[in-house]
Amino acid sequence: MRGRIDSHAKYRELIAARLDKPLTRVELRTLTSHLKKCAACQTIEADYRSQRSLMRGLAQPIPPRDLWARTSAGLDREVARDFRAQKWRRHIARGTRTAGPSTAVLTAIAAVGVSAALALLQLAPVVGPVASVAAGPTPLRVNPYQIAMLGQSASDVAIYQLDVNQVCPASGTLDCVPNQHFVRTPISLPSGVRAGKVAMNSQGSQLAFVGNKSGKDVIAVVSIPQGNKGKNNSNDAQATDSPDGPAQIAAEKTKSPNGITGPELVATDPPVTDDDGDQPSAPPASAVPGLAVLSILDNVQSAGAPPDWSPSGDILAFSAMPDDGSTGPDVYIWSPGDAKATQITSDHGSFFASWSNNRIVISRITAGSTRPHDFVIDPTSLEQRSVSGPQLWLPTVNTQRTQAIGWFGQLDTSSLLPSLGSGALYLMDWASVDPWAPSAQEAGSTDESDNAGADASGQTSSPTPDQDSGDQQTPTPHASSGASAAPTASSSPSDTQAPNASNSISDPDSPDDGAPAQVPASLVPLEPDRDPGASPVVDWQARWSSDGQVLGVWIADSAGSSWGRLEVLAVDPSTKRISDGDPLLPMTMAKRGFSLGGSQVAWVGPLSSSSNDNLDGELRIRTWGSDGDGGLRLQAPEQEEVTPAS
């Protein structure tokens, strides 16, 4: 049965159409005329407008946080499939028969969360292709280098080391290199402590990290036995208690039961922090056996840039503040053999920024100031000199001391933890402002007296760590003698709050009136297209390659986020600008923490397979050089299968 004809249908169509586009004059006249005499159609028009309003008020569904990881994994699978199909077609075209395109390289692993802890050693350029493996793209050979990372799960913490000497062509699947196995060395981290911000020295002999338990940080160091490089990690070191104390760090070698020389062991258990007390205590019985961890500063909150080793690898520098917030942060140093870290500033407003070759760059916020002032301290003499020119927040200086990258913008220092507001990353000519540059030796000033809390006299006359490491009373944040200034700020790229700025970082020559400052012309924006106000950088990490010609920058998705975007750029040493052309590594999703060399970068990216939900990510390596780009994708091993080091 047919329904009766709706004489109002054409008017409803016009009413609906009028919401989307202007009607013609004739249509409009027709509709207007009809609406004047038709109450039903007036109601319909009101309904349409109402439903449009309702629809536009619907809640906005928010994508899940792991959507990119899932999508990226799907894309990776497609790319791999395409590549295999392409390879198969080539084989067919050549009339050859080949085995299936299985390129399985990685052993499945479970329950090991990669904690964004990487270190890259012995970086060297790509040197050419090598013979093909049975299937998959032909690997590229690279001069051997070592990657180290810290893996941890609820019940297990270990250092993973891997010697890399082959990578895959970057355009294909990244798992063409078989038999990649990590050397796994467990460490005896007290249960409940989560490690992050890991730094390994250039020799690969010391690994420092920031541990956290119940909101309190501990700065800790692990001596990595050089003897275990390449050893089958079925001979994993076991912790041994020793009454000899921390002075014997890395001094004792042990033999495993089977007679194979095992890792050198730290001869002391790490002091740990009580949940509710200030005194260190022995690790709980549930501590994981392995290399012992030496706490060099506890009951603190890490601040400033992550701990980092000097280029020579013999001094660790970092900054921290008492966990109760009684004072602001100071800078500390530690060398192998020291029992505890040595506090080298006492103004309670000093933030470790980076190393300028063998000297320490700090950003300091003095009492009452809203702007930082950068200094460079000689860790031996403890003489400090003021940096002139534009003041970047936490500048990262290259080893050549020619360039730096840091943050410039509005900083709210009204609370103990300052907030980064509108701002972005900028490059600057460090050579022109380096107070320790030869040309600046005469002109360079030591710490001015008006740098509140700088404690110039105490620092310049205090013994060096080497001179006094045996019996020096190590200052602690809780017993900070000589504290002369109230804490003014504590901030690190990873400890910032949501953007909420009211004051500014600016040229120190301009009055500190809290007004936003113009970006000095001498600063070169890293991302010219970024609007620092609409899309501020609030959390980042930057590294230079040892030759200063490669810059890696990781920018967090949001303040404190463990995921962000990593990009690696070539720097033209003559112009001191980012080189034209494609980046060495286009912006890619990465977890906090990456290592960078002159021709390699390693980072933790999203899993390309969702088969194991326990994994936090997978290790990825990208290489570049005259023979083309390469890459490698690895998962941390579960099985203790070890490839001997070359």
Place this chain on the structure above:
Amino acid sequence: MLKARAMRDIASARAFTERLYAAHHSEIYAYLARMLRDDELAADLTQETFVKAYRAYDTLEDHNRARAWLYQIAGRTALDELRRRKIVRFVPWTGESRGTASSAEDQVLRLRLSADLERALLRIPPRQRQALLLSELHDLSGLELADALGVSHVAARALLTRGRESLRQALAMERAKAALEDDARERVTARLPIDRRDN
């Protein structure tokens, strides 16, 4: 040479898809979540949409129309899923609401109206729902709408017009149903002793 070009194609397709993802993943996810009323399924299909976009990279002739092209892929993916499942699960919306802050009473009313609308949206044919969502919530222009729906401009307009009317009728039904339920609830409440009534 052929090998090098093919490799570049793979890399280009991957890079292009990543750029598309960065620019559009939120709206594609929102579109699918509204179409399917299932956040988890929407996430799966968003992933599938971008994988399909990678596969179909060579078919995109005009990169300026990539957004509509992506919506078309997402829409077809959603329709395929709806046809396959023949069911639609009801999952409450999550996430932030648009608009400015309003009073508690307004918010309650808004929630009620939103719930009615969401149920009504589910009652209308999927193609009309697509047209309405794309036009009203995703701000696709006439040409984009036609591209995304894979039909002519005229057909897209017709779908939109029919969608509005279908939604109006479905919304009226939902409200009538809600009014009946309210009425029944009030009658039950009226029979309760005063001290047992909800305040």
